Amino acid sequence: MNAVQLTEGIYCLPVNLESYQLFEGMWPMPNGISINSYIVRGEKTALIDLVEDVNNKPADFEAELASIPVTFDEIDYLVINHMEPDHTSWLPTLLQKNPDLTFYVTTKAADLLKSFYGVSENIHIVEDGESLELGAGKVLTFFETPNIHWPETMMTYEQSSKTLFSCDAFGSYGTLDDVYFDDQLSTRQHDFFLNEALRYYANIVSSFSTFVLKGIDRLEGLDIQTIAPSHGIIWRENPQAIIESYARFASYLKGPAEPEVTVIWSSMYGNTERLVKHIVQGVRMEGLPVHVYQVPDEHVGAILASAWKSAGLILGMPTYEYEMFPPMAWVLDMFRRKKIWNKKVLRFGSAGWVGGAQREFTKLTEGLKWDFIEPIEWKGAPTQGEFDVAVKQAQLLAKNVKAFCQA
Numbered sequence: 001m002n003a004v005q006l007t008e009g010i011y012c013l014p015v016n017l018e019s020y021q022l023f024e025g026m027w028p029m030p031n032g033i034s035i036n037s038y039i040v041r042g043e044k045t046a047l048i049d050l051v052e053d054v055n056n057k058p059a060d061f062e063a064e065l066a067s068i069p070v071t072f073d074e075i076d077y078l079v080i081n082h083m084e085p086d087h088t089s090w091l092p093t094l095l096q097k098n099p100d101l102t103f104y105v106t107t108k109a110a111d112l113l114k115s116f117y118g119v120s121e122n123i124h125i126v127e128d129g130e131s132l133e134l135g136a137g138k139v140l141t142f143f144e145t146p147n148i149h150w151p152e153t154m155m156t157y158e159q160s161s162k163t164l165f166s167c168d169a170f171g172s173y174g175t176l177d178d179v180y181f182d183d184q185l186s187t188r189q190h191d192f193f194l195n196e197a198l199r200y201y202a203n204i205v206s207s208f209s210t211f212v213l214k215g216i217d218r219l220e221g222l223d224i225q226t227i228a229p230s231h232g233i234i235w236r237e238n239p240q241a242i243i244e245s246y247a248r249f250a251s252y253l254k255g256p257a258e259p260e261v262t263v264i265w266s267s268m269y270g271n272t273e274r275l276v277k278h279i280v281q282g283v284r285m286e287g288l289p290v291h292v293y294q295v296p297d298e299h300v301g302a303i304l305a306s307a308w309k310s311a312g313l314i315l316g317m318p319t320y321e322y323e324m325f326p327p328m329a330w331v332l333d334m335f336r337r338k339k340i341w342n343k344k345v346l347r348f349g350s351a352g353w354v355g356g357a358q359r360e361f362t363k364l365t366e367g368l369k370w371d372f373i374e375p376i377e378w379k380g381a382p383t384q385g386e387f388d389v390a391v392k393q394a395q396l397l398a399k400n401v402k403a404f405c406q407a
């Protein structure tokens, strides 16, 4: 693949990771992901972010660099917006090819450069707002945006083209194959990338939502014509679309999220499962979209995206050894880690004798700022009475969600 030109002297070098890989070693990527590096060329040349040293992917990066053409010894500066290894793990090889390049990094990134790669020379630590003149009109300015997504993170802005190299912020899952810019997308592809942005956000960024909002505030007043993230599509027709999407995703932390309900259920022998269709019916009677996931069949990566976006959650799980069915406890632990907060919530589930799931549910959801309605728990098989209560409680939950979203 060739490098993709953004404008005179500025190129994207996207490298695709395939869908069989797990991102961060745990997140399924049904549509893969791209890792985008950028070249900015004035009289001097800067490389912004790097490729992961995995599955021979650096060979793609090298081919794209050669297509510009830029040789390794022509790279004067390596700007590292973010030290996570998906953007840096090929650094030792790059240094062998060009030992003379100068790093442009934040103070915290300099510490990580040493601990991850033993690099402590040729480092220029940038001040927040500092600029680097590359010549031929190209000027890079650096903005510290800590904790989107690691503490050392910064963004880089190229003044002449008004391009913001935003690293993980404004990124999405999904490979870049034959389209690279938002103006090349069909409506379907546009929706696809916004959905991939939501799933990426829920998996990778959601815990840092407060910092996302701070980062977006920090960019206030900056004339941004292009958002060039380190994952996914480049937004040059309407950069506000992805900025506003990220601001909206971040706002779900405090709620309300969207007027939708996510139902997540698990069942060993079908007693809990038998309530699901009545639950769904109750939500639909209130006219709200409802998304249904079975645990553990569905990976928590997909569930997180739906739960993050929904103002209402309904969770079904039976009792297992005096606690809840364990795969559901794992989902709830992930909800805690990823800050799935401020939701309207209903729980349902079958037990055999004394129960125990509800007790653990109460414990695991402490601190999530969830607003519960009366749970539905019964012994053994559900009766018509439980089916009726399921419809009624799901309807009540949906009503609460609507009121929450209108408030």
Ligand SMILES: Cc1cc2nc3c(=O)[nH]c(=O)nc-3n(C[C@H](O)[C@H](O)[C@H](O)COP(=O)(O)O)c2cc1C
Pocket (backbone or CB within 6 Å): 266, 267, 268, 269, 270, 271, 272, 273, 318, 319, 320, 321, 322, 323, 350, 351, 352, 353, 354, 355, 356, 379, 380, 381
């Ligand atoms: C391995 C196992 C452990 C269980 N432990 C408990 C328990 O500690 N307390 C309880 O009240 N019921 C317990 N039960 C009974 C289930 O909660 C009960 O069968 C329930 O109806 C299962 O719901 P399901 O059909 O949706 O899986 C256990 C069942 C199994 C299979």
